[in-house]
Amino acid sequence: MERIAFIGAGPSTIGAALKLIDNKYDGEIIIFEKGNSLDNRLPSEVIEGFAGAGCFSDCKLSSSLTTGSVIPNLTQEELEKYEQEILDYFNRFSPDKLEWSHTSSFDTHTTNLTFDIHKTLHVGSDKGREIFHKMEKFITSQPNVRILFGAEVEDVVDIHDFSGFKHPFIVYYYSKENKWSIEVDKVIVATGQKNTLPGKLIKRFKLATTPRALQLGVRVVDEMNSQYEEIIKANYDFKFVKEYNYKNDVKVKVRTFCCNSGNAHVCAEKASEGFVCFNGHAYKVPDPNNHSVNYGIMCEVSGLKKYNSKEKQIELMKNINNKEHWAEDNFSNNDEVRPVRELLKGFKHLKGYYPKVVIDSLTDFVWELNKLVDLSKAKYLYPEVKLNEGKTIQTTKWESSLKGLYFIGDCNITRGIVKAFLSGLQVAEGLINAT
Ligand SMILES: Cc1cc2nc3c(=O)[nH]c(=O)nc-3n(C[C@H](O)[C@H](O)[C@H](O)COP(=O)(O)OP(=O)(O)OC[C@H]3O[C@@H](n4cnc5c(N)ncnc54)[C@H](O)[C@@H]3O)c2cc1C
Known part of the structure; x- marks a missing residue:
């Protein structure tokens, strides 16, 4: 059975996990999250824990091809399909019905500024947290998904070329002050903006990057x-x-x-x-x-x-x-x-x-x-x-130049909940198609 590891439980991983579950992905999914479950995440834990930086955000969803970074090769038609999919996921766990609204234009002719037109949906901090909480319950209730809270991944080692192992990667992580390791087939790094792991992996695996x-x-x-x-x-x-x-x-x-x-x-x-x-x-x-x-x-x-x-x-x-x-x-x-x-x-x-x-x-x-x-x-x-690495990791369908190692969400090119979530949906599509 294939075993995949997600590092970080922010909106990008949530998008991927929901899509994998809906498509009856039958491999094993392990999510490493250094922060807490939403059952006991404190407001002071602003960016760590289930739902990542999205949890205590105002949960304003904004979407256009250019809002929240440009995703290479994404067409307007595809974006609209993902916008609907993201809305459907939020609505599935929302106490009331959410709808995208279209921004109106705003007259800026007296200035040199332009006014960006995009879709918007203001969920709000409280409702956003409620929705993410229900998503967590749903994801953790799946028999093939394990979320390890308080588990900080320290390193990922490539063992493709070594014999005697069943899987091509080893993930090393700290939990309860002990260091543990687990073998996996694919690693999806989704650690958000404020973390050091991508920088370490860029150097270790000499990953192709462009300036950011x-x-x-x-x-x-x-x-x-x-x-x-x-x-x-x-x-x-x-x-x-x-x-x-x-x-x-x-x-x-x-x-x-x-x-x-x-x-x-x-x-x-x-x-x-x-x-x-x-x-x-x-x-x-x-x-x-x-x-x-x-x-x-x-x-x-x-x-x-x-x-x-x-x-x-x-x-x-x-x-x-x-x-x-x-x-x-x-x-x-x-x-x-x-x-x-x-x-x-x-x-x-x-x-x-x-x-x-x-x-x-x-x-x-x-x-x-x-x-x-x-x-x-x-x-x-x-x-x-x-903050960012100063570099964008070059990927094809979110897979880096090292086969089986992916980077999604804000740790690579996205900004904001919509594009992070969307990167998760796309990586899930690739994983489903590969099986
Ligand atoms: C205060 C605030 C308000 C915001 N408001 C909005 C808003 O209104 N609308 C909007 O669209 N966007 C908003 N954003 C941005 C949005 O939250 C992010 O763009 C989005 O959460 C990125 O998702 P992600 O999955 O890429 O990463 P993140 O949400 O950052 O999640 C990454 C997760 O990885 C975990 N992690 C990191 N390193 C490791 C490791 N080594 N091992 C294990 N786990 C690890 C972290 O604990 C975290 O939970 C806001 C951000 C902040 C901080």
Whole structure:
């Protein structure tokens, strides 16, 4: 019997597991997850545990060919098929019926910004968690699926060329402080953004890679006003976009993303790599006193060799955290109202901490955005970051240059729940077709 291992139990693995189960895949599925089951996962466990980073997210599903990264060779027609499939899976476990809605267009002619049109579905933090919890129960109830919680995979060893073994890979993992190993036929790495395993495997197996953009920005916290209301009516997860070209082929694509309104708040998250960054959330329990909105402004920077590895990106974040007066910049004078001009000067104040192209792009972008929405009371928390290996692993149908070793979800090219889930559906299709 074939035995496959998934490393990580985030949305990408969930998509794959559900599809394998539905297609009566008869091999053995082992899912290694270093965090907890949703039965006892704490809110402080922001990115680890069943449903990964999706669990305590606002569960805003956004979808278009370009939203959440571009998946090679994916056509619009195929995307629509996957959107329906993802909706069906969410609906199967949802307490009420969910529907995709289409974003309306939004007039940006007074600015240099474009407004991205895509499908959207705002599930919300609480309902999202409920749905993932039911998915976990369903997946764990299958006789051929085992989820090992508290099991952190430390290494994967290729034994294709060695005799005396039944399977081509050995997965080494820690559980209850002991080191264990298990032989498997295929390994699907789905460890999300903040982990070290893919980097280790890229080096070990000399996997083919291409450079990946640095993603660094700020989180905007603002008072809700009528202009935001209009924008959010067009698209709850509104995406204004502008691209900047600099010398030496450096390109910066700036976008707004991950908007939270209603009962919105921002968390300072301590990453396991030892730095603090910001992220936004929204809970459905109404809070009549909360009239705030928060969203990210993210710069996707390609061509900056200086930050082409996770280690260098971590160093950059730690340096930003070390900025003199950093905590005060981010936390104090919270109620102070400052004019936009001064805030733009504030970005310049990040000189020496943020790459110059990021400061310049942010400055211009906020200036343009201010033509659409009054930003005079906005506060900017930094850094907001999406760490990555600085490399994308080249895959064919998610299989790397080492046969039997796959990389899906945010640990490779996706961003966001929809594309992570979709990568899982696609890898499952490949595994089903191969049997
Ligand atoms: C606070 C927050 C809010 C977000 N809001 C949204 C949103 O509203 N909408 C949206 O579309 N996206 C949102 N995202 C992004 C979204 O959650 C991710 O894109 C998505 O979860 C990626 O899925 P994944 O399966 O690739 O990885 P992840 O969800 O990151 O899951 C990876 C899993 O692997 C486990 N793992 C890592 N290393 C190991 C190891 N060595 N051994 C065993 N297990 C390991 C981790 O514990 C984790 O559970 C948000 C993210 C965060 C952090």
